[in-house]
Amino acid sequence: MDEIVVIGLSVLTSVAILLLTSLGLAVVFGLMRIVNMAHGEFLMIGAFTTTVAVRSLELPIWLAILCAPIVCGFVGALVELAFIRPLYGRRLVDTLLATFALSLILYQVAINIFGTAPPGIGTPSGWIEIGRYTVSYYSLFLPVAALVITALLYVLFKFTRYGLLARAAAHNPDMASVLGVEVRRVNLVTFALGCALAGLGGGLLSPMVAVSPGVGQTYIGQAFMTVITGGPAFLLGTLSASVLLGGISNIVSQLFTTLWGLTALLVTAIVLVRLLPNGISGSWSRQL
Amino acid sequence: MAAIIKQGKKIDDAEPSTDAPIASTGRRHFLKASSAVAGTALLGGVVGCGETAEAGPIHVASMFDVTGGLSIYGEPEMNVSRMAIEHINESGGVLGRQVKLHEYDTQSKIELYSRYAQEISANDDISIVVGCITGASREAARPILTKNNKLLFFPSVDEGGECDKYCFMQGADCLQMETPLVDWAIKNAGNKFYVVAADYVYGHVATAWTKKLVADAGGSVVGVEFIPLDVSDFGATIRRIQTAQPTVIMSNLVGGNHMAFYRQFAAAGLNQKIRIVSPSFGLGNEQQVLAPEETKGIVVAYSYFETLDNPENKAFVAAYREKHPDAGPLMDLPAQVWNGWYQWKAAVEKAGSTEIDTVVAAMESGMPFNGPSGKVVMDATSHRNIQDINLARVNSKREFEILDTQSQVRPATTVPGSESCDLVGKDKNSHRMILPNT
CATH class of the missing domain: 3.40.50.2300 (Response regulator)
Structure with a gap:
């Protein structure tokens, strides 16, 4: 019994990690159709922001995690102005190249600033006992955080004026422009929001993984897979894909080995994209 | 002159500041020596080309990943390699000749190991490489180097299984x-x-x-x-x-x-x-x-920790910290680079030349060397060092505290569930790698 509970909690944590590392990409790639190859580096910037805030500024960890989206949102806004703005409406491969270059630059800058083995921060302490097992509080906190963030995003895009304009500007910029939406400004805010979400994801993960300049590159492949299998409903689609991919991967890891878990994630993604070329949400009527 | 070899795009060109002292002393020494030879030649009336070449510097090489993902290991290793050659030169060189180090930055790319190994193999002056970090990089370079009669000293901790007459391992297995x-x-x-x-x-x-x-x-x-x-x-x-x-x-x-x-x-x-x-x-x-x-x-x-308490290590750490005050803790790999160069120097001096088979024989004779990690002796059968192994525990200040020292631990001569290797017996002409049966 205790074993099943622990496996269930571990599945929730895996789903949360996948969701937190994908949400930023869901907004930037899922909604805006910008292939952001530097997504992993925004996760990395978020993780470093949290680490530095805890170690150098001695902020409490919760406050430090909240610094991550602010810094990443700011960096994201600068990136949008410098790299992305000239490329709207061009081919996908243009943004791919530009952001890939950006990813290489940010990675090397991180190495130059932090070195290859920078000191990190520990997981906030405490664990709960379930029968023979112990589970860390923080791994229980992650699913809650992921769910709250997704809910807030849903409210933002569904019920606020900005959310409506953001979707309009992404889906049909010409028409939105004709109707008086200042598309450039809305896109700037949306891109920065996507980067801030990536930063928040990185910040939340930083006490669980070893933060190094390469930390984001572990997640970018899975993030793209999640958003693509999620399909056009960029929020709930990504949520469903995270549950499916993260869940299957963790359960297979639990039953067999971690290698099979990783394999199961890739196989599931391939089969899904083959059977549902438009993603899980391809046939849904909702757009979020 | 023969001593000035073509430089290619090695990083020693890009970093003249660190390399210049060796090169210039080498050249000065070479000029003095060659003018002396020229003097005798005048007296004797014969110009001996072979003798002038003998008096030039001994060329050696290092290949490490100074940049890229493995730079965390490669940078300190290259720094120590350079430092070891400087120290050897300051104390009179090897066989009275200066040593010239050729540095190759393999950029954490396996293909560069193959390419630079080819380049080194084509260079008649270089006789030895102390280098490679991962087993994969060693297996990219080793077959090329040893086939072309170049020695390879591999200073990494690794899983064992090398069985190559021209390859010596410093790291523990x-x-x-x-x-x-x-x-x-x-x-x-x-x-x-x-x-x-x-x-x-x-x-x-x-x-x-x-x-x-x-x-x-x-x-x-x-x-x-x-x-x-x-x-x-x-x-x-x-x-x-x-x-x-x-x-x-x-x-x-x-x-x-x-x-x-x-x-x-x-x-x-x-x-x-x-x-x-x-x-x-x-x-x-x-x-x-x-x-x-x-x-x-x-x-x-x-085998090695920065906190080891012996005079060789104190001097080693002090010299390293003087040159690289901001570097992180010294781990096992750079110390093994130091051991490698000094074991090579002793072997060449015993052999009296850099000719590969005489150097290998001298290495296999098992001369002890007292380095930063304590005494090391080359085991002829496995071409690995018999060395002290220290057990250490991480303390609450991110440091290693030595718990216990096991002295002169012998290396393995087999791979579990696979073959054995005897480089002075059945494998004395081997240039191979024993793979595990897993």
Whole structure:
């Protein structure tokens, strides 16, 4: 019994990690159709922001995690102005190249600033006992955080004026422009929001993984897979894909080995994209 | 003159500041020597080309990943390589000749190991390479170098299995490091082992050794798990460990992603009741990246630690810190580079020349060298060093505290479940790698 509970909690944590590392990409790639190859580096910037805030500024960890989206949102806004703005409406491969270059630059800058083995921060302490097992509080906190963030995003895009304009500007910029939406400004805010979400994801993960300049590159492949299998409903689609991919991967890891878990994630993604070329949400009527 | 070789695009061109002293002393020495030869030649009336070439510097090379993902290991190794050659030159060189180091930055790319090995092989002046970091990079360079009669000294900790007459290993192998770890664990933490290992050749061979050593010592292995290098979510592994209830974890994990294991292990409170021992923890400065409360108590075994208390090490650390005041802790690999150069120097001086077979014979004669890690003696059968192995525990200040020293531990001459190697007997003409049967 205790074993099943622990496996269930571990599945929730895996789903949360996948969701937190994908949400930023869901907004930037899922909604805006910008292939952001530097997504992993925004996760990395978020993780470093949290680490530095805890170690150098001695902020409490919760406050430090909240610094991550602010810094990443700011960096994201600068990136949008410098790299992305000239490329709207061009081919996908243009943004791919530009952001890939950006990813290489940010990675090397991180190495130059932090070195290859920078000191990190520990997981906030405490664990709960379930029968023979112990589970860390923080791994229980992650699913809650992921769910709250997704809910807030849903409210933002569904019920606020900005959310409506953001979707309009992404889906049909010409028409939105004709109707008086200042598309450039809305896109700037949306891109920065996507980067801030990536930063928040990185910040939340930083006490669980070893933060190094390469930390984001572990997640970018899975993030793209999640958003693509999620399909056009960029929020709930990504949520469903995270549950499916993260869940299957963790359960297979639990039953067999971690290698099979990783394999199961890739196989599931391939089969899904083959059977549902438009993603899980391809046939849904909702757009979020 | 023959001594001035073509430079290509090696990094020693790009860094004249560090290299210049060696090169210029070398050239001065060479000028003096050649004018002396010219003088005798005038007297004798014959110009001996061979003699002038003999008087020039001895050319040697190092290949390390100074840039890219492995620079964490490669940069200190190249720094120590350069420092060792400078020290050798300051104390009179080798056979009275200066030594000229050619530095190759392999940029963490395996293909550059093959390319630079070809380049070195085509260069008649270079007789030896001290270099390579991973087993994969060594296997890219080794066959090319040794086929072309170049010596290769490999200074990394590794899984063993090299069986090559022209290749010598300075780093400790799995047998040397895991024997004291298993013994310590059984004495101090219990005999139920759970093995977590990186899913590539090192992890598999290391795990084969762990199983054998634990069985020999009367313990049991209650679980083994191989983790792909790009995994950093260890939820399932940690659940499985709790189900198996071991008393000791043997960690053969490697690389940045795997550091998360120690963190998530501690976050679930497991470090309170289960000991971790590891022959790989610390090489990537894991104790710096992770928080002290997560790593405190992990026990490792290496030949070298910066805190070793012997005069050779004190001098070595002082010289290194003077040149590189901001560098991180000195780990095993750079110290083995130092050992490699000095063992080569002793062998060349004993042989009286750099001719490869006489140098190999001198190496195999087993001359002891007292280096930063204590006494090392080359074992002729395996071409690996017999050396002291130190057990150390991570303390709460991110440092290693020496627990125990096992002196003069012998290296392995077999790969578990596979073949053996005898480089002075049946394998005296071998240039091969023994692969594990896993």
